[in-house]
Amino acid sequence: MGKIQKLPESLIHLIAAGEVIERPASVLKELVENSLDAGATQIAIDIWGAGRSRIRVSDNGVGMSKEDARLALERHATSKLRSFEDLQTLASFGFRGEALPSIAAVSHLELTTREPQAKQGLRLKVAGGKIISTTAVGVPPGTTLDVQDLFFNTPARAKFMKRDATERSHILRTVQELALAHPRVSFEISVDGKAAMHLTQAADLRTRIRDLWDVSITDTLVPLEFSQGPASVHGFINKIPAHQPTKSYQHLFVNDRPVHQRVLTHAIYEAYHEWLPVGRHPVFMLFLKVDPSVVDVNVHPAKREVRFANDLMLYDLLFHHIRKDLQAGQDVPVMKHKAPSPRAGEGWDGGYQQPLMPPPASVLPHPEGGRSVSVVADAPPAIKKLDATVRILGQYRKVYVLAEQGDDLLLIDQHAAAERVLYEKLLDQSRTEGAKRQPLLTPYVWDLPPDRLEIVRDAQPALEKLGFVLDAFGGNSLVLKECPAVFPQLKQAKRFLDVFIESLEAESYDPQENAAHEAVARAACRAAIKANDALAGPEMQHLLKELAACQRPMTCPHGRPTHIRLPLSELHHRFRRS
Structure with a gap:
């Protein structure tokens, strides 16, 4: 027998899961994006044990037929792609057909779904990627995905999980990003049976921001909107004096997809650099719309990174428009120094000193x-x-x-x-x-x-x-x-x-x-x-x-x-x- 052998299907699923599913927040992101792709306007999220024990996402989307529900659990089965040309004009969140099979491979999963026109719904139970039961059930239209015992069969991955508070923080950060990108969708989130976040359908982005964050942040934001060439940008940035000590209020989206994009983030920091003290950070919630044919979202299975055909052009656009708006509304003197490259954890550096009780x-x-x-x-x-x-x-x-x-x-x-x-x-x-x-x-x-x-x-x-x-x-x-x-x-x-x-x-x-x-x-x-x-x-x-x-x-x-x-x-x- 030769040394090279074909891997068994079960092992292939586990390897794929390692790329797509890094932590409970990864599971949540994939499930909610499936709900959004299904046209949901109401999404309920329930978390137990920081996502290790259980993650349940329910929506009022279009649901799935029996055939589609089974296919959704197979790798590279998707409703969003038919040809290479489709990949060049992709507008949906999921498209690889990898997320749900990867989640099912490392958990006990229960999929319950019903199409609006169907008289009955369907419930599939899956363990380690294998369907173990199929049952007809009476449920409202939509889909519920219930993921339990995450990483039960991959103990090495489970060991790399962080503290419960850290995992919950990542989950809530993920919900914030998705909620900002979809203000017209309501989100109901509970953690260990207690309500953690309730976001009703919002008329616009500003309203959603107000629902998420305190007035001390939202009242310091100014709108940014422009369109030039193949790109358009809309969203909010902070007024010059309203910089923050952390990057907690920074969100960047490309075609409504939350991303980490160093080139664009650097453009924002450079636009602020004359007014940004050392250790302070700008606030931004910006949505970049570009032709799907000039952006590559297929860089990594997690889809957090994107590449542009001409990122320098987008850098210049973002830098000059932000800088122009800041200069037009400038009401504070320019700082004497240039801020260095952004660095995490520089701390509060407010310009005032409030006295305490007289120190001992x-x-x-x-x-x-x-x-x-x-x-x-x-x-x-x-x-x-x-x-x-x-x-x-x-x-x-x-x-x-x-x-x-x-x-x-x-x-x-x-x-x-x-x-x-x-x-x-x-x-x-x-x-x-x-x-x-x-x-x-x-x-x-x-x-x-x-x-x-x-x-x-x-x-x-x-x-x-x-x-x-x-x-x-x-x-x-x-x-x-x-x-x-x-x-x-x-x-x-x-x-x-x-x-x-x-x-x-x-x-x-x-x-x-x-x-x-x-x-x-x-x-x-x-x-x-x-x-x-x-x-x-x-x-x-x-x-x-x-x-x-x-x-x-x-x-x-x-x-x-x-x-x-x-x-x-x-x-x-x-x-x-x-």
């Missing part, structure tokens, strides 16, 4: 009666105790603190040092009961999209250990009532919160495991004193005192040195003094 003495700069700090840079020795031999010389380029001890010159990176101090204080608080908190004079209302709210709720116990007190405030909002005493300003606390949650979201850290050290480290980096922050003498004195008290003062949490020492003998050697 322990977090205010306070010189110790002329005493100063001894800093040693050569590992392994730790920073010495405070004594009277170190003298602050000043701040260099608003980046480094200069000091002297005896015959040695000390250079301290103010950001790295502050980052180490903040990181250790927060972790110490998370390990002990009764974290030092301070109440806000005016509680801060934190508006979040549904997918991000899921992550925050899951992280609330960890946040409370760190000193953040958050309560529900209705809809998709939380209210921040107290924050850790280590933050002298609300701006810093908000920046930390945002980056901490974004770190959990992006990396799927477990927020209950030692308060997710890496997430705390990233957030401390964003919330700490920055380069270009001017420091007064007492502030520099206090920073060095706090650094001296750290357990690991030699480096920041990411491994950069906090300070270096230059002995006088080394300086003499450099200058060739005897």
